[in-house]
Amino acid sequence: DIVMTQSPDSLAVSLGERATINCKSSQSVLYSSNNRNYLAWYQQKLGQPPKLLIYWASTRESGVPDRFSGSGSGTDFTLTISSLQAEDVAVYYCQQYYSAPFTFGPGTKVDIK
């Protein structure tokens, strides 16, 4: 099974500042035949189901603000919130869908400083 890790466990960022979350997979999730990274990011606000933010490591889901961006390839990935807004307070999860079981990272909690 592919193990997903995230860092940090939590972070507090001032409004308007940048937040960066890292995600690492225990093996590559880059599928060579199509050059796609099978990595997604989700946002979960308190009391709500998760919401898809980013897929294929860097493609923003429709309706997601462009302050959210994803990057990385192979085993190392990053979710960046370029200018943190109050409504971005949430837990963020990465997930690999390269091979079953489609494991999630443990989550990173983002708060306002």
Place this chain on the structure above:
Amino acid sequence: EVQVVESGGGLVQPGRSLRLSCTASGFTFTDHAMSWVRQAPGKGLEWVGFIRSNLYGGTTEYAASVKGRFTISRDDSKSMVYLQMNSLKTEDTAVYHCTRGSLSAGGFSDVWGKGTTVTVSS
């Protein structure tokens, strides 16, 4: 509106069974794999398993923690997916989310239900 809605949760004793249902609407159900993801109280997300579309044989995959106890099935005529949970353990207590897979053979979860709560306790 594209949505999935879970039902069937409740309180069940350890060792007993429970079946969850998920009703999909607003999209072509047969084009998508369907997954179950759970979240224990105060914990992170745990992928439970998924079923591919019948284009890919309707085959299933499961997390090790539920393999042999849980079974996912689908009824394309009703746009429904099921999670049959047998030999339940206290550690199966969680909110269970049904999700739509972006691909027929799997993919990321692009539509999530609000979840149904399963409590396993004597």
